[in-house]
Amino acid sequence: MVEQPANVDAAVNTPVVVDSNDDGTVAQELELEHMRSILEEAIVETRSTPLENRPRLPRIALSKRNRAVVRALNPMLVTYLEASRDLCETDSILFGAALAVCRIIGAKVSTAGRATGHSSAIPAWRRRIEERIAKARALIGRLICFRSGNNRPRIVRTVRMAFAGTNVSLSQPDITQKLTERIDDLKQRIAAWGKRIRRYTERSTRFNQNRLFQSDQKRLYESLERPMVSGTGPAPNQADTVAFWRGLWSEPVNHSEGPWTEVVASQCAGITPMDPVIITPDDVAEAVRRAPNWKSPGLDGLHHYWLKRFMVCHSVLARRFQEALTPQSLPSLFTTGITHLVPKDQDSAKSLTVPR
Incomplete structure (x- = not known):
């Protein structure tokens, strides 16, 4: 009974040594388990989402942290990829893995479908400056109306907001001079915003021309000698456009083969057939290695970057592509595209009826 308090004090005061490596291992396992749950949730979500409703994957920074996340998810995909049945399911798994990486690193993913989010050709910085110019012009109009004697409540409220934070009062004697100074300042x-737009536009044009000169000089000289023509006339009717192209591509045509086809067939009879094509994982790796990382993706919305980084998919993709060589086994996803009509002259409506 006398020795018990001393033993208790000794037990309390004894320091507990914890191995830091064990803590790091436990924390790492917990983090990997969390990443695995996010991956599984993203794959299940992608499988049940149509292609047109898939979110738009952003471009992620090529930082060490992001690459570490991709390397951690890479071995987790083996189980899902090996269980995939066709090329479409393999593609959905890879898209789900890319979506999981974006969610883990905190990248902003557009929740709206890619079909509803039409991207504008105007840069975001230019749209912001143009909005400032539009607001400034509207404010100038209100200030001029007030200076000319228009005292409607909406005009007065706008003028007060324009002078908010200053010592200017609308009832002071020199309010006309203050209004003129404010209008001149706007x-x-x-003018300064307009010069900024022109300066940025000229710089962007020079950059694009220099890059085009390095890749395709002929195309650059053609663009300089003959600028691109944008249709300034009325746009063609959608029904007329569909009817025009349906008449070219949808109606069956009976071709009359001439005697030259027999000559060609006899000449090709002695040609040795080509050896069967064997697609290997190295072929897939070499193909994606030379592809740009963030080139505009197809209907599936998957960039080349993810095919490069998820290296465990190369063997599975090689098998799926080998199966796709069988006639009529390639999914329609990989044979469907979007055609944009580009006007060739000033009157876009007449371009459908003029024979080419």
Whole structure:
């Protein structure tokens, strides 16, 4: 009874040594388990989502942390990829893995489908500056109306907001001079914003021309001698456009083969057939290695970057592509595209009726 308090004190005061490696291993396992749950949730979500409703994957930074996340998910995909049945299911698994990486690193993923989010050709910085110019011009109009004697409540409220944070009062004697100074200041800002747009546009044009000169000089010289023509006339009717192209591609045509076909067939009779094509994982790796990382994806929305980084998919893709060589075994997903009609002259509506 006397020795018990001393033993208790000794047990309490004894330091507990914890191995830091064990803590790191436990934390790493917990983190991997969390990543695995996110991956599984993303794959299940992608499988049940139509192609047009898939979110738009962003471009992620090529940082060490992001590459570490991709390397951690890479071995987890083996089980899902080996259980896939066809090329479409393999593609959905890879898209789900890419979506899981974006969610783990905190990248902003557009929740709206890619079919509803039409991207504009105007850069975001230019749209912001143009919005500032539009607001400044509207404010100038309100200030001019107030200076000319228009005292409607909406005009007065806008003028007060324009002078908010200053010592200017609408009832002071020199309010006309203050209004003129404010209008001149807004006009100078509009001029400065316009010069900024022109400067950025010229810089972007020079950059694109320099890059085009390195890749295709002929195309650059053609663009300089003959600028691209954008249709300024009325746009063609959708029904007329569909009827025009349906008449070219949808109606069956009976071709009359001439005697030259027999000559060609006799000449080709002695040609040795080509050896069967064998697609290997190295072929897939070499193909994706030379492809740009963030080139515009197809209907599936999967960039080449993910095919490069998820290296465990190369063997599975090689088998799926080998199966696709069988006639009529390639999914329609990989044979479907989007055609954009580009006007060739000033009047876009007449281009459908003019024979080429």
